[in-house]
Structure formats: structure tokens, C-alpha cells
Amino acid sequence: MPSLRDIRNRIGSVKSTRQITKAMKMVSAAKLRRAQDAILKTRPYAMLLEQTLGRVAARAAQAEATAHPLLAARAERRAEVVVITSDRGLAGGFNSNICRRVQRFLVESAERFEQVAVSTVGKKGREYFRARKIEVRKDFTGVQTHLTFEKAEALSREYQERYLAGEVDAVFLAYNEFKSAISQKPVVVQLLPIQTAAEADASGASIDFKYEPSRDALLADLLPRHVSMQVWRALLESAASEHGARMSSMESATKNAEEMITSLSLQYNRARQAFVTKELMEIVSGAEALK
């Protein structure tokens, strides 16, 4: 039976833990709002870019222009998957879910590709794969500390260059898709070669644009931006998911701490009551003995 003082100390420590988890939950909630806002703000550009690309690509397809190298699929031998995780933990299953999803992807795609390399964004992903003796080709650090479009662009440019140089035949992005504050879905999507641009935008195809400098040149300018946009969106979705996951995990941690405090208080009161009763009994029996 723990002493009264022990119980009191434990209550104190659980209370301070609760305070920390509560604060973290509130911080995450604020960050989540900002991250969600950032996702919403990219929508107009993403939509218009898709539309423009659809128009240009549809026309290009009609004219049977030689396909742009970023669009052309080729023999798939070497693939690479970029895993987006967070730098910090305490976010429930956020990081392990996506890492496990990637491991499954590696097994599934073993037949399709001769070789699949793994690269990571975020400290947690790197640690996960290192611990499992899976080689991490490149680790992109410091991307998430202050997320800017420029960083997404740098990452996407690097992969485009490697793809065009023939170092890699397919690139995938793995990240947590943001569904809601309490639900995230780990997904693996193909980044290169580009797939979506092939869908023709029927409404735009009928407009006969005059292009400057030329349609092919515009397409060559639009496609890299499309890739960057995909990377940018993945990073933003992942950031929002991370804060959502942390918020809900901190909320349940706070709830657990509260339950613990309740049960410890009960235990404390019982122990105190037992102590008081024991003392009373001793006094009474002492007084009885004096009679």
C-alpha cells in the first residue's frame, strides 16, 4: 500500500502532465486552423492550373505533338518513393501509419520495379526506416520548420531533373491525406511521370487560344509547376494531418490524465480515511485501557 505522501506526489505529477498535454492540444488546434487555411488558399491556383494544363494538353494531344518527357512513361525499372513524415512525435499513429503504408507499398511494388529507393521528409520517417535497416537515399531536412512554396519547388525540381536524366523511372509521394481533424488517410500517389495531364478538359478544348511563345513551350513551362503544386499540396496536407493527429492524441492523453487523477484522488481519500480511523481507534482503545 503506497503511503499518503506517495499518492500525493503522483497526483501532482499527473496534474502537471495533464497541463502539458492540454497546452499541446491547444497549440495543435491553432496550428491546425492555420494549416487548413493554407490548404484552402492553394485551391484557386491548383484548380486554374489544372484547367490551363487541361486546355493546353488537350490541344497538344489533338495535334499529336511529341509527348513531353515528363508525361512519357517508359520502362519502369527504378522507382523512388518520397515519404512525408513529421519532425516531432507525440502525434498518435501519424508517422507509423504512413511508414507502414510505405513498407506495404515496397512489398507490393517489388514485382513492378527492379528497385525501389526510399527518401524521407521529416525526422520521424528517417528514424523509422533506419531502425528497420531500409536504406534512405536522401533525407530532406528542415522542410517543415517553415513551409514555403519555394521549398516544395526545390524538392520537385530535384526529382524532375533526376527523372529527365534517367536516374529514376517513376517517383511516388507518400503522405497523410487530410480528411478531418480526427482522421487522416495514408496515401501513395504517383508524381512522375505525370498522369493527370492526360485528361482532356473538354470545355477548354473548344476555345481556340493563340499561344505565346508556342503551345509546346507553354506545356513545358506548365508541367513543372504542376509537379511542384502536387508536392506543395502533399506537404500542406501532411502538415494539417500532423496537427490534427496531435490534437486528438493530446486530447485523449488529457482525458486519460483526468481519469488517473480521479482514481488517484479516490485512493488518496480512502488511505487518509483509513489512517484517521486507525488513529481514532488507537486513541479510543488507549482511553478505554485507562478506565
Add this chain to the structure above:
Amino acid sequence: MALTLDIVTPERRVLSVTVDEVRAPGVLGGFGIRLNHEPFMTALEPGRLTYLEGGREHHYAVGGGFLQVADNKVIVLADTAEAAADIDVARARKTFEEAQDRLLALTEQDEGYGAESARVKRAAARLRVAGS
């Protein structure tokens, strides 16, 4: 029917207004757009984009991108875009000088030449627009 102008960047929607005229820096030279312009799509150079509305000129610094016009809707997909009044001149000058120094150390074959030269052009465009 009125001419509308929308400027969006990957980070946000910058502007959505009804205008009389738009002047923009195309890769093949500057051009203007008024009502009932033919469908047109072009890449943009980093530079000054101006729109006229009620006789007043509004200047924006755009950092490259695309412009398309169809059905009297002008849509600008810019890499960056700021109103002249929002430009941080000191920061633009610092970026300009730093990027220029780096650029001078590179040759066209070097990795990063394109990115650095784009940075110089964007900063230069900001300075030009802020000065006007």
C-alpha cells in the same frame, strides 16, 4: 460585359477585380488587354503587371507565370505577386544583391543557375515596381 482580372499564386488568391485594361509582361514582350480580346495564352516574364480601373493605374510585381484570356476573363497564374504598396523594398534589394553575387559566380551550365537567375529577375521586378 466587363473584363475581369484574377491573380492567383500557389500560396493564395491575390486579386479578383473588374478592370478596364490590363498590361502585362509577356515573354515575347509587353502587351495590353481590353474588352473582347481574342483567346490568348502566354507565359509571363518577371515584371510589372498593371491594371486600369476607373482611370486609375494599379501596379503589381509578378514573378513569372502564365496569363490567359478568354470570354473577357483574364486569369494570371503567377509564381509570386505583390501590390506595389506591399513590396518590402529593403528586402527586395537585399535579395537582389545576394542573388546577383551568387549568380555572377555561376555559369549557365551550373546547377542552380536557372533558379538563381529567376530570383534576380523577380527581385529586380519588385524593385522596379516599388520605384514607380
